[in-house]
Amino acid sequence: MLKHKNIGLFSILVLSMGLVACQPQQAEPKAKSEKATKPAPDLSAKLIGDSEKLKIQLPECDGKSCPEISLDRLNSNQSFIDEFIDQQILEQLGAMLSVEPEQKKANLAASEAQVASEAKSLADVQTPQVKMQQQLEPYLQAFVALDKELKNLSSAQKISLMIKPKILNSGEPIATVVLNSSSYLGGAHGASAQQYYNFDLKSKKLVTLDALLLAKQKPRLEQLAHEAFKTWVIDAKLADNVQDYEQAWKFKLSDNYYLSKEGLILQYGEYDIGPYVVGLPRLTIPYAQLETVLKAQYLPAKVETVASEAQPNTASK
Template identity: 65%
Template sequence: MFKHKNICMMSVLASAVALSACQPQKAEPQPEQEKPKAEAPDQSMKLIGDSEELSLSIPNCDGNSCPEITIERLNTNQQFIDSFIDDEILKQLGQILSVEPAQDRMQAAGSEAAAASDAKSELAQVETPKIKLEKQTAPYMQAFIKLDKELKDLNSAQKISLMIKPKILNAELPLATVVLNSSSYLGGAHGSSAQQYYNFDLKAKKLVKLDEIIEPKQKAALDAKAHEAFKVWVMDSKLADSVQEYEQAWKFKRSDNYYLGKDGLILQYAEYEIGPYVVGLPRLTIPYEQLKGILKPQYFPAAGTQPASEAKAAS
């Protein structure tokens, strides 16, 4: 009896083993395949960055008449634009401040000596574009501080100031645009301000002038459109009873300082260029619909895209 029970149990166990062997086996977990990394977007056709303020040394001063100076430069992914704007900053400083020739020569000699010393030193600090521009602005800083001292020696309570700051207006196609705002007060009846626009072809890596975006033999047509915009500006601003009367004192001229705005081609003027100081920095807008056949097709705003932003006047 006992032997019979053992045989039955062995039979049941054998059946269970056979049944389990027939069950489908679970597949071993496979290592997860790495997802292909998304390619970084091409940023070479965009102007990406911001302005950075130069570290300028000004003597300690207390009171409401202390001089103020702020100079900023561009620091972007387009080095050719940064270098170009650095040079323009120096040009503007030269127009605003008078640097004595002897002082200029001394600065140049000092820069050459420093460069020679740096070349000999293996541990010399790498000169960044910011540091380079700070060195180049040194003679203008000296002229600015000297002017302030001269005014103080005359018991003047005037507060002199100077500001130069670039700003990106349009970062990509058809043209990358940078505006260089500047303002200064160096004593006298009033201060001065300016807005200069620079338009760049990022593919060709070059500055694009107004004549280059106009169709061949269309300069006269553009001048005519600009003159019409001038007439509208004169009358809307109530600067005279007639355009003819106004042009006896302030003749029309076409500005080459331009950018592609939201509503059309903007022509920017300097102080005293087509009007008295009271009109500030005049700006004429020629709508895009008036520029068909004059402006090259690639410079019209593409359908469904946002054109270049309007520039804000420097405060």
């Protein structure tokens, strides 16, 4: 009897073990994520990008006098700025190279047909770069024609042209792009320029120098710039007497500016306030002198605080 009882208990034990083995195993608890995923930063208030080189095709040439041309455009996250800079590049080319309206129209029509076939292979999408290539064609042909004309005159001169944009300030309070250019298109010497463009990224508008100023403060800015001009003339040893120097090169206020770490930079072109030998002069006005001239949002935080503390307390009696 006891033997049968033991056999029964053993059978129950084996059956229980089998049932446990058939139960689905529970998955191990997943480890909790260490940190919640951070949201992607908002880049709409920043100007982020770089210059991209445009494709230039010139006729084959051998020798040391072959023409050279290098053109870049801006490729950034702010399309309105890219389009604006593209237009400025075309305007600079128009000022450097003579393109007749009829020739420009004919060349543009021909280039449109050529680029259209190229764009079709790119899923019929005309990128800003392709569009810019199309608009450049008349100026490239004018550049080649100028080189041919000089060669026909038995000239060994090597003509060259370069335009390239660069981001200087990415934003806060304003984003700044400088358009550097240099060229030699025959003659005694070449030419160069630096043009600054300043943008408010919120309003998507160009910010002029006048827009930086407090009400009725432009005369004060002109006075500060004139003082900086006088210092520049003496330090550069351009003359012993500023009044004598201004008989030939009179001071004027430039609207070509940007906000640097040191202060307000006023950029001048060749022959603006001096002879060719001085290159591209620039005047720097420190922010400490501009506390009551520039609007608060265009002053560095430290200077803005000092300026506000210097104001008289009108609430006290």
